[in-house]
Amino acid sequence: MKKVVAIKEYCVACGLCEVYCATVHSRYPDSVLKAFKLSPQKPVSRVFLEKSEQWSGGIQCRHCKDAPCIAACITGAMYRNRDGIVLLDEERCVQCSTCVIACPYGLIKESDMGGRKVLLKCDLCYQLAESPTCVTYCPNEALIWVEEGETL
Amino acid sequence: MAISLKLPEFLVVRDKERCIECQVCVNQCANEAHIWDQDLEQVVSNDVACVNCHRCVVYCPTRALRIEEWKQDFKKNANWDGISIKQTYLQAESGGTLLIGMGNDKAYPIYWDHLLLNASQVTNPSIDPLREPIELRTYLGRKPDLLKNPSAFREELPPQLQLEVPVMFSAMSFGSVSLNTHRSLAAAASELGIYWNAGEGGLHEDLFSYSPKTIVQVASGRFGINASMLKRAGGIEIKIGQGAKPGIGGHLPGEKVEEDVSRTRRIPYGSDAISPAPHHDIYSIEDLRQLIYSLKEATAYERVVGVKVAAVHNIAAIASGIARAGADIIVLDGFRGGTGAAPLRIRDNVGLPAEFALAAVDQRLREEGIRNEVSLVIAGGIRNSADIIKAIALGADAIYIGTAALIALGCHMCQKCYTGKCNWGIATQQPDLVRRVNPKIGRERLVNLVRSWEHEMKEMLGGMGINAIESLRGNRLMLRGVGLNAKELEILGIKAAGE
Structure with a gap:
């Protein structure tokens, strides 16, 4: 099965994976602005940006x-x-x-x-036809959607 | 402490209606112009830190950010404008030379924009590049004086650089730019069938597989130069000067000399890398000849050896000397050429436009009958495919792009390369910033840029009824000047529009 893999060499630690994950799982999946401004509770992400001095990456359920x-x-x-x-x-x-x-x-x-x-x-955005939202919106292609064991 | 008279250069405009406090801007700004305030629970701006690099503007998911000029009028004064006053404050506070990155940004005339190209109408047919082949392949290097055996139509050629498009990526050293920038340039050049120049900082071992398409630079600091590296490279360039800072050396601060840079440059970790202003073994054309032939000897006469000089007064005589010293390529770097760091006053006030240098040198070498002995490459301020076509019509064999390539990689021309905090991951060695250039994306963007220019160049050539770039080279009849005075037209060797 295909999984999301974080490429720590290119993660820019921007947190956009979290923003878009939270949005797509909110009541307003098509609008970041509405998701954050109109949702009764602040939308929550299911991908987590891990940051340290040496590396960073968006991590979600394996x-x-x-x-x-x-x-x-x-x-x-x-x-x-x-x-x-x-x-x-x-x-x-x-x-x-x-x-x-x-x-x-x-x-x-x-x-x-x-x-x-x-x-x-993380539900891997299984209801969407395309790749998971965090992968789609990763601005530096540091989250990729690949078959398990596939070489990068 | 005395009050600082410095004012912010830019104003961070944050649309509160749109801001969702996601802190992406905070994460992306290496200058800390965006700060998360825990008490206010909102992002606040520190305008004075903003360099207008647009990283936050591009990354903001709700388009809540915009950067404006900080508008503070001074009393109107045609001599002492705001910039001059602010620079004086800065120097009065720091006591130092003003530093700057990228090329000359002053409003000197851009001669490319005063040149117009010809097109075919009625008396000769134009060519449709979608139907007929148009040749852009270019060979750089010394060409024979004549066919020794005309009946054979064959002649042994000295080494040449083969370019599928007459464009190369100009010298930017590892140290001034990041390794991921080098990776992008090297991979793109190899895919495009052109050359990239690794600059004066040597070639990182990860890039050895790209060496056949790499030009290595022998500059005054001689960093990373050794026999195996010269033999491995596709071409060699002796750097005498660069357009952004003619007559000035280089200084890579020790903080940027991290492990990889130190190994590649073969200098101690953390030590300043100083390129002297002159080569201390080159004080004459004869000395230059010695170095050119040392390098040719070291590479068994199998490599092209070029010489790069900044365009300065008397460039035609200098270029003639370089040609006679045995160079295979002369690179003329115009005063708009970029840099990672230069003294501001030098960058803004020294040198010549590449257009004039090119016209003068091409003319002089023709008059002396030695134009075939060298290829001419020009650099410094080439912005698009039309500039390239005009340069080739003026006499260039190929052109170098540096700034344009960096813009393709994401550079937003904030001119703060010298701070080492490039938010786009280009002019930095800070590991978290270097990651911002993904070489896979970088390569694609560079390839796209050059390929799109390739299409445009073919369109322009086809329009002129020319099916090979060779037929345009030095063909100044294809150019007309507009808005130029008689002397400028004379130097450029072109007619005025309407003539």
Whole structure:
């Protein structure tokens, strides 16, 4: 399956991946301005810009083959779809955060949605026809969408 | 502490209606003109730090940013304008030479814009480049005086540089620009079938695979020069001077001499890299001849050796000397040529327009019957394909682009190259900034630029009814001057429009 890979040599640490991820998962997926100005809560990104002195990169759920979050989920809300993408069924989720603890990469985040806790993770923008939004909008092509094991 | 009289140059205009406080601008500004204020929970501007590089403007996802000139009028004075007053304040505060990057930005006449090209009408047919081939291939190097055996139509040629388009990327050293900039230039030149010049800082080992399309530079500092590097390179250029700062050497501050630069230049880590103003072994044409032939000897006479000089007064006589010293190529760098750092007063006040230097040198070499012994390459201020066509009609064999190539890579001409904080990742060695040039994107953009110029040049040639760039070279009848006085027309060797 195709995955998003961060190329740390070309990441400019701008954070646009976060801005566009938050937008596309908001009530106004087509407008950054409306997503941030009109959403009742500040839109939250599912990709995380990691920065250090030496490198930076946009990191999101790895959609592991043996996903510990699926095994750990107490309600079966975390599941894998036919394309291999690990998704969270928000209807079944009881916000117990076991998946947050189970994720070896720390890429499932708790977020406060106006007093209501929600768990957010990357869904690889599976509803879009094109590449994930973070890849589409990465200004320096430092996030790429490639088959697993494909050489860069 | 005494108050600083410095005023901001630019005003950061932030549209609050559009700003979403995403802090992308904060992340991108190496000059810290955008600051996240935790107490206010908003991005605030530090206008005095802004250099108007447009990095934030381009990256802002909601187009909330715009940079304007900081408008502060002084009492009207035709002699002491605002710029002169501000520069005086600056020097009174710093006590130092004013430094600047890129080429001369003063409003001297741009002679390219006073030249008009011809086109075919009725009496000879124009050519459609989409239907018929038009040849742009160019060979740089010494050409034989005559065919020794005319019946054979064959002649042994000295080494030549083969260019598919008469354009090369001019010398920008690793140190003044980033390794990713070098990677982009090298890969683009190889793909285009042209040459790029690695500048005086040597060639980084990662780029050895591109060496056949690389011209290496032997400048007064002799950085990174060794026999294996000379043999590996496609061509060699002795740099006597550059258009942005004729008569002035170079100084790469120790802070920019990080590990890779130090290894490539073969100088100690963190030490200043000083290029003396002259080559201390070249005080005459005879001395230059010695170096040219040392380099030819070192490369078994298999490499083209060029000499680059800044266009200065008496350039025609200087070029004649260089040709007689045995150079295969003469590069004339006009006073609009760019640089990573130059003293402002030198950049703005020394040298000649490349157009005049070219016309004068081409004319002189023809008169002396030695034009075939050297190829002429001109540099300094070439902006587009029309400038190139005009340069070739004036007598150039090929042209160098430096600034245009950097603009293709994202340079926004803020002229702050000398600070080492290039927000576009070009003129910097700071690792987080260097990452901003992705060589894959850089190569594509450079290739696109040259290919688009290639199409345009073919259109212009076709319009003139010429199907090979060779037939345009030195063909000044294809040019007419507009708005030029008689002396200027005479130096350029062209007729006035209407003649």
